[in-house]
Amino acid sequence: MRVVVAEDLFLLREGLVRLLKARGFEIVAATDSAPGLLQALLEHRPDLAIVDIRLPPTHTDDGLRAALAARERMPALPILLLSQYVEQIYARELLADQRGGVGYLLKDRVFSDDQFVDAIRTVAAGGTVMDPDVVTKLLGRRRRGEREPLFQLTERERQVLELMAEGRSNSAIANRLFISEKAVSKHSTSIFNKLELAPSDDDNRRVLAVLAYLMSVPREGRTWSRHLS
CATH class of the missing domain: 1.10.10.10 (Winged helix-like DNA-binding domain superfamily/Winged helix DNA-binding domain)
Incomplete structure (x- = not known):
């Protein structure tokens, strides 16, 4: 599976690259900015993009915007978002795409490489992976446990x-x-x-x-x- 990684923190980016290579993934590009991400996605057309939401130049939603822009050109592009925060508007915008192949994970809740690789394969296959904290936040206006x-x-x-x-x-x-x-x-x-x-x-x-x-x-x-x- 061919993967593009976008993460501005050097150690985390290198750690992701090493982990994925060790598990048999081909890293076709690893970038630290939104413009670099968009360029890499359009050039390499990978099987999956692993994207930090907050990338340079503004460190707001640049990573997500670049990924969504690429997905407009490549509708089937699976996107796995990584973030330190539960950011409702970003999760909702991604899910509203309705084409599947999406994920939103919190960095501090990735506890094992097997778990992370499983999430990657699910998203790449067109499935959806959401951290429960993200889901709970999006459904926060409903009472806890109300199913x-x-x-x-x-x-x-x-x-x-x-x-x-x-x-x-x-x-x-x-x-x-x-x-x-x-x-x-x-x-x-x-x-x-x-x-x-x-x-x-x-x-x-x-x-x-x-x-x-x-x-x-x-x-x-x-x-x-x-x-x-």
Whole structure:
């Protein structure tokens, strides 16, 4: 698997490169800035980008912006974000892409190389990997432990929500389930209502529904919420 790494801290960047090479990954570029990241992604077209959100030149959201800009040119590009912070707007923007192949991990919660490599392979395969702290923050306006609405979903609604979590469009969901797009829209509306996700200007109901689903999936001892497509 060909990987581009973007991290401005020298020791962390070199550590990532050494770890990934030791596990059989090909590092086609390792950069310390957003412009360097965008150039590397467009030049090498890797199988995965591992990106620190806060890169030079401004150390705000430059890394994410560069990755999303590259993804506009390469829609299937899997992106695994690394950050020291839970930054809601960035996670929501990435997940709102709806094309799958995304991850958001907190640096201080990566506890083993096996765990990290597993997350990389999940994202590269088109799945979603989210640190539970990120998910909890995004769903923070709901009461802690409030997952009961998921049990109100019908079997068909759970199937639709699962396919949403795979990043599939309404058209793709309809094809997979052999139903009409109108039926998918109807099921989606019912899902949003049962999860108490009212329309608003600042919340993407589809994103929040997927996050609620990810939190409900048994993690089998893993640290991160994940879903494989």
